[in-house]
Structures are given as C-alpha cells and as structure tokens.
Amino acid sequence: MTAAADVRMTQAHMNAPPALTVRGATKRFGAVVALDGVDLTVRRGEVLALLGDNGAGKSTLIKCVSGVHRFDSGSVEMNGVPVEVTSPAVARTLGIETVYQDLALFDNLDPAANFYAGRETAGPRWLPRGLRVLRRGPMVETTADVLKRLQVGVADARTTVGLMSGGQRQAIAVARAAAFATNVVILDEPTAALGVRESRRVLDLILRLRDEGHAIVVISHAMDHVMEIADKAVVMRRGRMVGEEIPRPENRQKIVSLIVGGDD
Ligand SMILES: Nc1ncnc2c1ncn2[C@@H]1O[C@H](COP(=O)(O)OP(=O)(O)O)[C@@H](O)[C@H]1O
Numbered sequence: 001m002t003a004a005a006d007v008r009m010t011q012a013h014m015n016a017p018p019a020l021t022v023r024g025a026t027k028r029f030g031a032v033v034a035l036d037g038v039d040l041t042v043r044r045g046e047v048l049a050l051l052g053d054n055g056a057g058k059s060t061l062i063k064c065v066s067g068v069h070r071f072d073s074g075s076v077e078m079n080g081v082p083v084e085v086t087s088p089a090v091a092r093t094l095g096i097e098t099v100y101q102d103l104a105l106f107d108n109l110d111p112a113a114n115f116y117a118g119r120e121t122a123g124p125r126w127l128p129r130g131l132r133v134l135r136r137g138p139m140v141e142t143t144a145d146v147l148k149r150l151q152v153g154v155a156d157a158r159t160t161v162g163l164m165s166g167g168q169r170q171a172i173a174v175a176r177a178a179a180f181a182t183n184v185v186i187l188d189e190p191t192a193a194l195g196v197r198e199s200r201r202v203l204d205l206i207l208r209l210r211d212e213g214h215a216i217v218v219i220s221h222a223m224d225h226v227m228e229i230a231d232k233a234v235v236m237r238r239g240r241m242v243g244e245e246i247p248r249p250e251n252r253q254k255i256v257s258l259i260v261g262g263d264d
C-alpha cells in the first residue's frame with residue numbers, strides 16, 4: 001500500500017464497519033456451481049480489484065450484489081447492517097451502483113437524460129408516479145455539477161452520448177454511478193475497450209471517487225491498471241476466493257499465478 005493509501009485507511013474509514021461485506025455466498029446455475037462459499041469485504045476509500053480467469057464467478061458475484069441474481073445462500077451487510085438485495089432497484093436504494101461492461105447508456109440521449117433515465121426522482125413525491133413531471137432544469141444542473149466535480153470533460157453537456165468517444169462514454173457511465181452511489185461503486189472492466197489516454201482518464205476518475213470515500217470494486221484483466229489503482233486484489237477461481245494480495249510490484253507474479261492457477 002502506498003503512503004497516501006496508508007493515511008487514507010487510517011483516517012475515518014478503518015474504524016467504521018465495511019461498506020460491503022459478503023459472507024459464505026453460493027450460487028448455482030443448474031449443475032454449474034458459480035459461487036462456492038465466497039467472502040468479500042470492501043471499505044470506504046478502498047479500491048478492491050476482483051480478479052480471476054473467465055468463468056471464475058466474478059460477474060455472478062457482482063450481479064448478486066447488484067440484485068440482478070440472488071445468492072442461493074450467504075449473507076450481505078452494508079455498513080454493518082444485514083440487507084437483502086432482492087432486485088436492482090433495491091441495490092440502488094441501498095447505495096450500490098454498478099457499471100456493467102456494456103455501459104447501458106442510451107445513445108440517443110445526452111448525459112443528463114442518461115443520468116436520470118429510470119430513476120424515480122421526477123416531480124414532487126406526493127404526486128403519484130405517473131403524474132410526476134421530469135424536471136429537466138435541476139437534472140441538467142446536477143449532471144453538470146457531477147461531471148465538473150469529477151473533472152469529466154464534456155465539451156457540450158447536451159451532446160447525445162452516442163456521438164462521444166469510448167472514453168467519454170465510459171466516464172459518463174462511471175460518473176452516473178458515482179452520482180447516485182452512497183456506498184459502493186462496482187465497475188466491470190472499465191478500461192477494457194479503451195486506448196491508453198482514455199484509460200488514463202477513467203483510472204483518474206476511479207481514484208477521485210476513492211478519495212471522495214466511495215468503496216469501489218473493479219473487475220479487470222488489465223494488470224497494470226490493477227497494480228496502479230487497487231488497494232487490495234482478491235482472486236477468484238472456480239467460484240472460490242483463492243487469494244488476497246496487496247498489489248505491490250513484488251506481489252505481481254504471485255497474483256498472476258493465483259489467477260492462472262497451478263493445479264488445473
Ligand atoms: N446465467 C447463467 N446461466 C448459467 N450459467 C451461468 C450463468 N452466468 C454464469 N454462468 C456460469 O457460471 C460460471 C461463472 O461465470 P461468471 O460469473 O460469468 O464468470 P466470470 O465473470 O469470472 O468470467 C461459469 O461457469 C458460467 O458459465
């Protein structure tokens with residue numbers, strides 16, 4: 001861990017209960033055991049890299065935490081409080097925001113419309129949902145504020161995201177998650193489709209979110225990126241956690257060996 005990370009971790013976050021704790025999680029798809037007794041802990045101000053070869057169970061784990069799937073057994077705590085993540089909407093209510101690999105942005109909409117698509121924040125709460133009107137002004141303002149705070153450079157915030165570069169789109173998706181996440185931001189391969197400079201921007205954005213105190217889970221195959229931004233690397237293989245390492249240069253080979261596995 002870097003000196004800066006040491007300081008961060010010894011500040012407020014170390015004493016608080018972890019933002020997210022998963023214990024003894026299992027999940028089967030028919031005969032396939034996707035998760036076989038997985039434990040996971042992420043704290044505020046921490047970037048956890050979730051590593052593992054294809055089929056290890058990474059996506060299943062984050063989809064269960066995000067409410068897309070349900071664990072067959074196991075428990076989840078947020079800030080020390082037991083929770084049941086029964087749907088994606090419940091996950092969002094609990095302050096968990098997930099950026100999937102396909103981003104799920106609406107190409108024909110601008111950033112503000114993308115930020116608020118599908119969210120029940122429109123109009124006064126005393127009105128029935130169907131009668132609430134989307135208040136565009138505040139949405140545009142909030143979106144612009146978030147993009148500015150996170151230093152996501154968008155020339156014109158009214159540009160539809162379909163016209164933006166891969167890196168800008170990724171940044172918009174990450175910023176959207178950051179705007180609504182009060183606890184955990186989960187990112188599935190956030191730099192997979194990006195070039196060097198675009199990746200740089202997204203990595204910097206992730207570090208900014210961490211410094212704001214978010215708990216962050218990043219699935220990545222990009223070992224250089226993991227080594228740079230992660231405070232903790234956990235490795236899955238065949239539905240189990242097989243190791244946890246601090247991503248220091250001297251541990252790199254050990255991490256790679258854990259991912260590849262020696263006994264297959
Ligand atoms: N919806 C599904 N239906 C059936 N099997 C699945 C489903 N999702 C994942 N699996 C299986 O679960 C295992 C773990 O997959 P996954 O979580 O996608 O791994 P990873 O994200 O680490 O590549 C694999 O054997 C995969 O084929």
Ligand SMILES: [Mg+2]
Nearest residue numbers: 055058059060
């Ligand atoms: Mg996957």
